[in-house]
Amino acid sequence: MDSSILLSLVKMIVVIAYLFGLFWVMGLKVGKITLGGKKVDISRWINLLGAVAGFGIVQLAMTKFGGFQLLNNFDIGLLYQACTMTMVALGLNLIYGFNGQFSLGQWGFYGIGAYAAADVTFRWTNGDSRGLTVLGIGVILAGVVILLIGRLLSNLRRMPVLSSFTIYLVGTGLAAVVAVFAGKLLAPMIDPLLGTNLAPGPLAQGAALQVVFVLGVIFAGIFAAIISFLFGLPVLSLGSDYFGIATLGFTIVVYTLMVNTDTILPFPEMRGGRGMIGIPKLTTWFWAFLFMMLVIVIMRNILRSSHGRSIISVREDETAARSMGIDVAGTKLLSFVIGSLFAGLGGGIYAHYIGFLSPGAFDFLIGFNPLIIIVFGGLGSMTGTITASFGWIFFLEGILRVVLGQISPEAPTWRYVLYPIVLLLLMLVRPQGLLGNVEWGYLKLPRIPLRKSAAEGEKA
Amino acid sequence: MMSAAETQKKPVLEVEGLTKYFGGLRAVNDFSLTIHDGELVGLIGPNGAGKTTIFNQITGIYLPTKGSIRFNGINLVGFEPHEITRTGIGRTFQNIRLFSNLSVLDNVRIAFHAHCGYGLADSILSSRKFEQQEAEIVEQAQNLLEIMKLSKLQNEISRNLPYGEQRRVEIARALACNPRLLLLDEPAAGMNPNEISQLMELIHFVRDQFKLTILLIEHQMRLVMGICERLTVVDFGEVIARGTPKEIQNNPQVIEAYLGKEA
Numbered sequence: 001m002d003s004s005i006l007l008s009l010v011k012m013i014v015v016i017a018y019l020f021g022l023f024w025v026m027g028l029k030v031g032k033i034t035l036g037g038k039k040v041d042i043s044r045w046i047n048l049l050g051a052v053a054g055f056g057i058v059q060l061a062m063t064k065f066g067g068f069q070l071l072n073n074f075d076i077g078l079l080y081q082a083c084t085m086t087m088v089a090l091g092l093n094l095i096y097g098f099n100g101q102f103s104l105g106q107w108g109f110y111g112i113g114a115y116a117a118a119d120v121t122f123r124w125t126n127g128d129s130r131g132l133t134v135l136g137i138g139v140i141l142a143g144v145v146i147l148l149i150g151r152l153l154s155n156l157r158r159m160p161v162l163s164s165f166t167i168y169l170v171g172t173g174l175a176a177v178v179a180v181f182a183g184k185l186l187a188p189m190i191d192p193l194l195g196t197n198l199a200p201g202p203l204a205q206g207a208a209l210q211v212v213f214v215l216g217v218i219f220a221g222i223f224a225a226i227i228s229f230l231f232g233l234p235v236l237s238l239g240s241d242y243f244g245i246a247t248l249g250f251t252i253v254v255y256t257l258m259v260n261t262d263t264i265l266p267f268p269e270m271r272g273g274r275g276m277i278g279i280p281k282l283t284t285w286f287w288a289f290l291f292m293m294l295v296i297v298i299m300r301n302i303l304r305s306s307h308g309r310s311i312i313s314v315r316e317d318e319t320a321a322r323s324m325g326i327d328v329a330g331t332k333l334l335s336f337v338i339g340s341l342f343a344g345l346g347g348g349i350y351a352h353y354i355g356f357l358s359p360g361a362f363d364f365l366i367g368f369n370p371l372i373i374i375v376f377g378g379l380g381s382m383t384g385t386i387t388a389s390f391g392w393i394f395f396l397e398g399i400l401r402v403v404l405g406q407i408s409p410e411a412p413t414w415r416y417v418l419y420p421i422v423l424l425l426l427m428l429v430r431p432q433g434l435l436g437n438v439e440w441g442y443l444k445l446p447r448i449p450l451r452k453s454a455a456e457g458e459k460a
Numbered sequence: 461m462m463s464a465a466e467t468q469k470k471p472v473l474e475v476e477g478l479t480k481y482f483g484g485l486r487a488v489n490d491f492s493l494t495i496h497d498g499e500l501v502g503l504i505g506p507n508g509a510g511k512t513t514i515f516n517q518i519t520g521i522y523l524p525t526k527g528s529i530r531f532n533g534i535n536l537v538g539f540e541p542h543e544i545t546r547t548g549i550g551r552t553f554q555n556i557r558l559f560s561n562l563s564v565l566d567n568v569r570i571a572f573h574a575h576c577g578y579g580l581a582d583s584i585l586s587s588r589k590f591e592q593q594e595a596e597i598v599e600q601a602q603n604l605l606e607i608m609k610l611s612k613l614q615n616e617i618s619r620n621l622p623y624g625e626q627r628r629v630e631i632a633r634a635l636a637c638n639p640r641l642l643l644l645d646e647p648a649a650g651m652n653p654n655e656i657s658q659l660m661e662l663i664h665f666v667r668d669q670f671k672l673t674i675l676l677i678e679h680q681m682r683l684v685m686g687i688c689e690r691l692t693v694v695d696f697g698e699v700i701a702r703g704t705p706k707e708i709q710n711n712p713q714v715i716e717a718y719l720g721k722e723a
Contacts, residue, residue, distance in 0.1 A: 157538050157543075158538050298584050301583055301585075302583055304583075305576075305578075305582075305583030305590065305594070306570075306572065306593075306594075309570045312566075313559050313570045316559035316560065316561060316562060317557050317558075319521065319557060320558070320559065321559075321570070322520075322521065322541040322542055323519055323541055323550075323551050324545060324570055324571040324633065324636075324637055325542045325545035325574035325637050326542055326573055326574070327540070328542070437561075447615065448614065450614055450615070451606070451611055453611070454606070454611030454612050454614070
């Protein structure tokens with residue numbers, strides 16, 4: 001028993017050290033070196049190399065070498081869960097930690113992403129192309145329609161938000177109808193190439209299936225983003241607390257729809273409350289890592305730009321932000337949509353790792369997990385969120401489950417008593433969260449040096 | 461009476477018949493004001509006279525119940541606050557409203573957002589345009605900080621600054637919006653006489669440097685009388701007097717509003 005505690009603990013520490021090392025290499029500034037007579041800045045290449053190496057190290061640790069495997073399947077599962085949790089929690093941190101909008105809807109968008117992506121690959125491997133075509137055409141059309149309507153409406157001043165919402169809703173609805181018809185038209189052309197579940201056709205295996213999987217995850221993310229746009233447009237105009245309650249309602253609505261997917265929604269393959277089975281397990285470390293890094297890079301790049309600063313300014317003081325020429329409503333919507341996009345992507349990766357989706361996993365009570373994680377890690381710290389996500393999964397699902405499981409089969413339930421106590425202690429000792437708003441390595445925003453004149457004045 | 465020189469100048473801000481009700485409370489009633497290019501105008505009045513409400517209507521935070529606000533000929537009524545700022549009106553707040561957890565430089569950089577010149581895609585891909593524009597923003601922000609003598613404090617968290625310096629950051633931030641008209645809401649509140657003298661110099665300097673038109677609310681008579689060219693006095697939401705500082709000082713109605721009726 002002792003060795004397994006120690007081993008799990010070491011694994012957790014190694015994983016977190018690995019993350020810090022990864023971001024350290026990715027943020028390394030080497031400066032210019034002379035290469036073939038020319039001065040070249042190779043920092044970017046070193047950073048990219050660091051990310052690839054970070055991927056490779058874990059991939060090697062996962063590979064079996066003559067019966068020896070450093071990370072067993074249980075650990076690999078934890079890693080995938082941690083990656084998806086990171087994506088969901090980062091999205092929520094953008095909404096709550098950076099933009100200051102208290103949202104409990106993240107779990108709902110996560111669920112939407114999971115179910116949408118799962119439906120795409122499930123149908124595809126069962127000889128039905130409409131999952132991919134309808135979702136793909138639908139989100140692309142809806143995205144274009146929303147952008148066009150946005151451009152048209154930008155000339156109208158003080159339009160009531162419900163009116164513009166109705167216009168967007170009608171536009172998106174039309175896009176959906178067109179997508180369904182397009183899917184029906186395309187089906188006879190693609191379906192024969194898909195085969196059946198037992199005898200997959202040429203397009204339902206190998207590289208083609210991988211492409212469908214990636215497209216499915218991306219479309220699912222965009223789908224969640226579009227839903228969040230339509231939901232956020234009227235609801236974000238509420239004050240912060242009211243917005244929190246409304247988003248809680250959203251998560252409950254999504255949960256209820258999931259329980260009834262086969263009755264009130266036309267998706268018999270999702271099997272309602274019994275849970276959706278037979279989702280192809282396509283998530284590999286490559287995809288989990290790639291999507292997580294994609295989310296991290298996108299979020300970090302947004303945060304260091306003027307858009308990121310305007311997002312943060314809304315958290316700091318809405319009235320002042322308004323008076324500085326910042327479109328507060330637009331900024332809130334932007335961060336909400338991007339945060340939900342991340343959640344949707346995370347859901348897609350999760351569904352293809354677990355292979356089974358049950359509405360119980362998307363209950364609003366579990367939906368508090370990402371919120372706890374970002375508060376634990378530090379609101380307004382990407383490093384804190386990533387660390388807390390990995391730490392959370394490895395502590396709760398790794399150490400506690402393993403260790404308590406050895407005491408008695410029922411004991412793992414105690415972890416739901418233990419982690420709130422840890423949380424309570426942390427809030428007493430460090431209310432700003434583990435890392436406050438400190439960032440590390442790659443995630444750190446570049447510090448602008450003082451001007452020469454000012455720096456000299458400082459010394460004198 | 462306006463002098464001949466003033467009438468020739470172009471009016472920048474024309475407020476006419478501005479009225480604001482909060483429920484049954486009439487905060488501002490039929491307020492009118494015209495400001496010409498390059499003027500430095502003061503808006504004074506006892507506490508609760510409706511001065512800040514007038515500011516908030518000009519900057520779009522409140523929607524006027526009645527009346528028109530024309531800025532360079534455009535009617536601003538119905539514009540969103542950020543659109544009004546983008547037409548060229550910058551402001552500071554009575555109770556300083558900095559982004560208090562951010563650095564001084566970030567406070568100023570945020571105000572450049574309206575003119576940042578790159579899209580979301582540029583920042584995600586960190587394109588060359590993004591790098592250039594960011595460098596430009598830093599350059600301009602540092603210029604402003606240098607003018608406001610804040611260069612050394614660039615990386616300080618703004619809530620840690622002393623009061624007077626926070627005021628200067630706020631003015632720098634308002635200037636970063638590239639305004640033609642600057643609204644200063646009680647810039648001298650809580651300052652000692654020495655700081656007020658510095659502030660007066662600063663306001664003059666800023667006006668000349670950026671060729672601004674300035675409207676300021678103030679309680680400190682020394683500042684108002686020292687730098688304003690024209691004054692408008694409001695009480696209970698109505699204009700009770702207009703004129704040069706000299707005229708206002710001797711106006712019996714103004715004295716009554718401030719000190720009460722002679723017994």
